[in-house]
Amino acid sequence: MNIDCPIPLATEELVRLGHGSGGEMTQKLLREHVFPHLDNEWIRQGHDSATLPLGSERVVFTTDSFVVSPLFFPGGDIGKLAVCGTVNDLAMSGAMPLYLSCSLILEEGLPVKTLGRVMQSMAETAAEAGVKLVTGDTKVVERGRGDGLYINTAGIGALSHSLPVGPQQIQAGDLILLSGDIGRHGMAIMARREGLEFDSPLHSDCALLHGAIGALLDAGIAVHCLRDLTRGGLATALAELAEGAGKDFLVQEPEIPVSGPVQGACELLGLDPLYVANEGRFIAFVPAHQAQHALAVMAAIRVSSDSKVIGVVGDTPPGSEPGSQTGVRGRAVLKNTLGCERLLDRLPGEQLPRIC
Amino acid sequence: MKYLDEYRQRSSIHKLAAQVNDTVTRPWTIMEVCGGQTHAIVKYGLQQLLPAQLQLVHGPGCPVCVTSLEIIDKAIAIAARPEVVFCSFGDMLRVPGSNGDLQSAKAAGADVRAVYSPLHAVRLAEENPDREVVFFAIGFETTAPANAMAAFLARRKRLRNFSLLVSHFLVPPAIESIGSAADSRVQGFLAAGHVCAVMGYEEYLPLASKFRFPIVVTGFEPLDILEGILMCVRQLEQGKHEVQNQYARAVVRSGNMPARSMLEQVFEVATQDWRGVGSIGNSGLQLRSEFAEFDALKKFRPVIAVPETDSGCISGQIMLGHNKPSDCPHFGRECRPEHPLGAPMVSTEGACAAYHRYSRQVSTNEH
Numbered sequence: 001m002n003i004d005c006p007i008p009l010a011t012e013e014l015v016r017l018g019h020g021s022g023g024e025m026t027q028k029l030l031r032e033h034v035f036p037h038l039d040n041e042w043i044r045q046g047h048d049s050a051t052l053p054l055g056s057e058r059v060v061f062t063t064d065s066f067v068v069s070p071l072f073f074p075g076g077d078i079g080k081l082a083v084c085g086t087v088n089d090l091a092m093s094g095a096m097p098l099y100l101s102c103s104l105i106l107e108e109g110l111p112v113k114t115l116g117r118v119m120q121s122m123a124e125t126a127a128e129a130g131v132k133l134v135t136g137d138t139k140v141v142e143r144g145r146g147d148g149l150y151i152n153t154a155g156i157g158a159l160s161h162s163l164p165v166g167p168q169q170i171q172a173g174d175l176i177l178l179s180g181d182i183g184r185h186g187m188a189i190m191a192r193r194e195g196l197e198f199d200s201p202l203h204s205d206c207a208l209l210h211g212a213i214g215a216l217l218d219a220g221i222a223v224h225c226l227r228d229l230t231r232g233g234l235a236t237a238l239a240e241l242a243e244g245a246g247k248d249f250l251v252q253e254p255e256i257p258v259s260g261p262v263q264g265a266c267e268l269l270g271l272d273p274l275y276v277a278n279e280g281r282f283i284a285f286v287p288a289h290q291a292q293h294a295l296a297v298m299a300a301i302r303v304s305s306d307s308k309v310i311g312v313v314g315d316t317p318p319g320s321e322p323g324s325q326t327g328v329r330g331r332a333v334l335k336n337t338l339g340c341e342r343l344l345d346r347l348p349g350e351q352l353p354r355i356c
Numbered sequence: 357m358k359y360l361d362e363y364r365q366r367s368s369i370h371k372l373a374a375q376v377n378d379t380v381t382r383p384w385t386i387m388e389v390c391g392g393q394t395h396a397i398v399k400y401g402l403q404q405l406l407p408a409q410l411q412l413v414h415g416p417g418c419p420v421c422v423t424s425l426e427i428i429d430k431a432i433a434i435a436a437r438p439e440v441v442f443c444s445f446g447d448m449l450r451v452p453g454s455n456g457d458l459q460s461a462k463a464a465g466a467d468v469r470a471v472y473s474p475l476h477a478v479r480l481a482e483e484n485p486d487r488e489v490v491f492f493a494i495g496f497e498t499t500a501p502a503n504a505m506a507a508f509l510a511r512r513k514r515l516r517n518f519s520l521l522v523s524h525f526l527v528p529p530a531i532e533s534i535g536s537a538a539d540s541r542v543q544g545f546l547a548a549g550h551v552c553a554v555m556g557y558e559e560y561l562p563l564a565s566k567f568r569f570p571i572v573v574t575g576f577e578p579l580d581i582l583e584g585i586l587m588c589v590r591q592l593e594q595g596k597h598e599v600q601n602q603y604a605r606a607v608v609r610s611g612n613m614p615a616r617s618m619l620e621q622v623f624e625v626a627t628q629d630w631r632g633v634g635s636i637g638n639s640g641l642q643l644r645s646e647f648a649e650f651d652a653l654k655k656f657r658p659v660i661a662v663p664e665t666d667s668g669c670i671s672g673q674i675m676l677g678h679n680k681p682s683d684c685p686h687f688g689r690e691c692r693p694e695h696p697l698g699a700p701m702v703s704t705e706g707a708c709a710a711y712h713r714y715s716r717q718v719s720t721n722e723h
Contacts, residue, residue, distance in 0.1 A: 014463035018450075024694045194472060263357050269472070270446075337366045338578070340401025342714040348693035349450070 018349025022231025022277075025349045046244070047166065048089045048228075051159065060095035062086060063154035069147050071118065074188050075204030078151055079121035081279060084208050085230070086155040087129045091210035092226040092282065094165040094217060095157030097129060102136035102153055107146035118149060129208050131155070161217055167244030169224040175291040176249060176311040177284045179212065179304035180205070181257035182234050186276035187265045196268065198261045207280030212304040216284065219297045225285040228278075235274040235332070235344045237283060238311075242330035249332045251311035251344070274334075275347045285313065363577030364400075372582040373405035379589050383409045385541045386588050387534070387677050389527060390548035391418030391705025392576050398714040400578045410589065413541070413677035414710075416530050416633065417548055419495040420447045420703035421675060424629045426660070427523045428453035431492055433658035434521060435466040440656075441484065443477040444492040445499075446470040447703040452696060454661065474506035474520075481510065481518035490652045493520040497551045500524050500641060501615035504622035507643065507650045519652040522643055525628055527551050528559045529639035534676055535567035542677050544588040546574040546581070549603035554619075556611030560599045568597045575603040622647055631699060632672030671698045674707050681708040688712055 018025045035043060042050040049062030066082045076084075083100065090097040102122065106115065126133050184205035191202045209228060216223055225245070227237045234256065242249045258266075258273045266273045280303055286294045291309055298304035317330060332344040362368075388394060394414045397403060403412060416422055432453050435442035442458070449458040449470060462468040467487075471477055474491045481489035493503040503520060510518040527548060534540055547560060552573045560571045570591035574584030584602040591598060601607055619641075628640025643651045673679040681687050681700070691697035693709050700706035 014460060016459045016463045018459065018694070024692075028694070260357055267357070267360065336400060337364065338369055338400060338402075338405065339366075340404045342399070342401055345693075345713060 016349070020231075021347055021350045023236050023347030023349060024345075027346070045166075047093065049093050049095075051093060051095075058159040060090050060093045060157040060159055061154070062089040063152065064089060065150065065152040067147065067150050068189065070189075070192055071114065071148055073192050073204055074201055075184070076206035076279070077118060077121050078149060079118035080125045081206055082151040082153045083122055083125035083129060083131070084206055084279060086153040087131060088209045088228045088279075088282070090155050090157035091213040092165075092228050093157070093159070094161060094163060094213065094223065094226065095159050096214065097131045097155055097157040097210055099134045100126065100131050100153050100155045102133050102151065104136065104138045105146055105150040105152075106138065106140045107148050108140055108143040110148050115149065118151075122151075125208070129210065163217070163222065165223055165226055167225055167241050170241065170245035170247055170285050170313055171224060171287070172247060172313055172315050173288050174224055174285045174313040175288050175309050176238075176251065176313065177286060177291065177294060177298070177307055178234070178256065178310045179209070179282050179284070179298060180280075180306040181259045181262070182229065182278055182281060183258060183262040183266065183273035183276035185279040186233070187262045187271075187273075189277075190269060190271075191265050194269065196265060198264060200261050202261050202265060205278055205280035207303045209280065209282055209303060212282075212298055212301045215297050215301055216286075216294055219293065221286055221290050221294045221297065223284055223286055223294075226282055228282045230279065231277050232347045233273070233275040233277060234281075234283070235272075235334075236346045238332035239344050239346045241283075241285075242332040245313070245330050247316050247330045248314040249311055249330070250314055251332060251334050253334050253336045255308055255310045257306060257308065271351050274344070275351050283310075288312075360577065363575075363579040365579065369578050369582060370405070372579065372586055373402075376410070376582065376586050376589060377407050379586065379593055380407045380410050381593060383411070384543055384589055384592050385411045385413060385677075386544045386546065386585060387413045387415045387542040388546040388574070388581070389415035389417040389531065390546075390551070390576075391421070391703065391707070391710075392550070393546060393548065393574065393581055394418070394707050395705050395710050396576055396578060396581055398710040401714070402578060402581060405582075406585070410585070412585075413680070414674065414707040415534070415545075415677065416630065416675040417496065417527065417551075418675075418700065418703055418705040418707070419499070419525065420451055421671065421699040421706045422525055422630045422633070423448070423451065423494050423523050423699070424631045425453060426629065427521070428457075429455075429660040430653065430658040431521055432456065432458060432461045432466075433660050434490055434652055434656050435461050435468050436464075437488070437656065439488045440467065441480060441487050441489045442466060442468045442492070443471045443474075443480065443489060444468065445472075445494070447705070448492055448494060450696065450702045451699050452702075474503050475509070478506050478509050478513070478515070478518060481515050482513065485517060487517060488655075489518050490656075491518075491520050493522045493524065496525050496527055496548070497554045497619075498548070500623065501554055501612075501618050504618045507622050507647050508618060510650055511647065516649075519650045519655050520643065521652040522623075522641065523628075524623065524641035525630065526625070526639050526641065528563060529636050530630070530633075531560075531563055531571075533633070533636050533639075535563065535569065537676065539678070540676075542569070544570045544592055545572070546584045546588065547571050549573055549575040549580070549607060552601075552603065552607045552611065554612050554615050556609050556616075557599055557601060557607065558609060564597050564599050570597050571599045573599070573601045573603050573607050575606065630675075632675055634672075671700050671708075674700060681711040684708070
């Protein structure tokens with residue numbers, strides 16, 4: 001039987017929205033069209049931020065752009081998001097965030113009052129984070145060439161401890177801690193866009209996470225790896241870290257908290273909460289004997305007060321290499337309430353609503 | 357969550373699975389017709405709870421998968437017109453046509469929008485009188501009433517800038533076609549609950565008698581599916597071939613009469629081309645002549661190159677229950693969800709995408 005694919009593929013590839021989903025398409029775009037031009041030892045680390053030597057000190061440096069629509073949503077706005085996102089990226093390296101830049105790309109016709117509201121929100125969030133916005137840039141594009149307002153922030157943080165934090169540090173037997181319920185940010189935005197209303201409204205989880213991370217480190221928890229859950233959701237983060245660590249994870253689905261409104265909105269729109277974006281949640285990999293202590297520390301801090309152990313790191317699959325793209329990879333396996341197992345993959349492209 | 361948690365409860369599901377295990381005494385092959393059921397089966401790993409002798413094969417009920425290459429090419433041609441706002445359900449956007457998909461057309465400048473309802477497209481037409489709004493009306497009997505309603509409303513509102521690109525499919529002729537195939541392995545069917553919520557299940561009675569296989573109208577939650585399977589294997593073990601209704605909380609024998617009457621007013625039965633399967637008589641819907649002005653094919657007359665045929669594609673074999681996705685040499689290799697070679701790898705309801713996402717062997721590494 002001839003089973004060649006009958007469908008010829010398009011010759012010229014264009015950037016599609018799925019390339020910005022933070023999942024497999026994004027990785028492929030970076031691997032093929034970005035990294036080859038920029039190769040160096042820090043890019044090769046493949047983290048959301050780079051840890052750099054500066055004299056005798058080490059600093060952490062990161063950047064993030066914010067293009068959310070609508071600009072204001074329940075639980076936050078683009079300004080709060082722009083500070084939280086960059087502060088959280090720094091915190092996930094175990095750094096203390098210090099300084100942020102702020103670049104504004106404004107669309108002709110944006111009410112200056114709107115800009116004022118966003119800037120006030122940035123200032124308030126920066127004050128809460130204890131970071132200073134120290135430099136920036138402003139550009140204006142013609143009407144129709146932007147979505148009102150885009151923000152880019154870059155941030156610098158200081159590493160005051162010598163603990164290595166990253167996927168390679170993940171060890172067999174580590175427990176996986178999740179800092180709270182998932183899917184709030186993505187569903188708050190979707191519900192606003194689709195005009196859905198619920199009895200209890202959906203609020204974004206957009207929040208600063210460096211306080212919780214700092215508390216874990218101060219308490220002497222030997223944190224092996226941290227990851228904030230953003231685009232691609234919990235599932236994509238777990239799949240990427242399993243691959244980066246070269247280890248298998250076993251995650252218990254019934255332990256993953258999802259609020260009623262998020263679950264309801266996901267059911268209505270045909271989406272999987274495991275793949276929905278968050279802006280104020282993280283997972284931490286800690287040694288099993290310190291897990292209860294870590295949970296107690298996180299419980300005392302508001303953003304992580306509902307932390308739970310959701311899984312455990314297993315052994316290295318035979319023949320696997322950490323970070324392997326092609327060979328045997330570490331896998332994230334999800335065990336559901338029925339005791340049945342399935343693999344978690346990265347989000348392939350955009351999460352598209354199902355037909356029925 | 358209320359009305360869902362009850363149907364996902366561990367103890368009830370394990371109890372039903374045990375009953376299926378107790379009932380089955382020899383090998384049986386059952387087809388779940390609907391892609392939504394396939395999705396639930398692989399997502400919840402229900403096969404892991406069932407006896408090895410019971411094989412589930414996945415039917416043709418994935419609307420994205422059965423939509424022909426020709427109609428996708430025509431959709432892309434219409435979407436590329438500068439005056440057109442092309443609206444579609446989300447999953448259709450990534451189905452490859454002969455040369456790219458609707459998302460690529462969007463990246464190249466077409467105004468393509470994912471909407472949740474055809475009535476949203478009607479509203480867009482009202483709000484944008486200077487644009488031509490086209491809705492990609494695809495799917496089975498489930499989505500057809502809302503699409504019929506869109507045409508009905510557009511006529512009542514005298515909208516001249518709204519049209520439907522219709523590619524509708526009917527389930528019973530597909531079951532008939534599978535039952536008639538000489539090499540069919542399927543011994544019993546789970547019919548799609550939501551299709552029957554609209555149409556009822558009277559039209560399945562002659563099919564069950566003619567082919568002597570049981571048909572159980574089944575819902576979409578894990579408990580529904582296991583109960584449907586149990587009802588089906590009980591009949592098989594007893595040598596019966598009746599139509600039974602597992603999904604009684606949503607389905608009545610004669611269906612939803614207002615929805616059926618809306619369908620009847622707007623659409624008529626026509627021959628339909630199933631991707632990977634071929635042409636099946638009386639298996640589709642087209643707009644009645646009274647609604648011809650809302651037919652996007654008549655309005656835009658898209659000209660496309662003759663599409664490559666699907667004759668070599670294994671998707672037809674999968675949708676007829678002859679092969680499983682993992683039988684395809686491209687599965688999980690060249691053909692992946694972010695780079696689909698065929699339609700069943702696109703929608704989460706497509707058997708290949710569902711398999712890829714949820715049920716690649718957990719015990720072996722496939723990359």
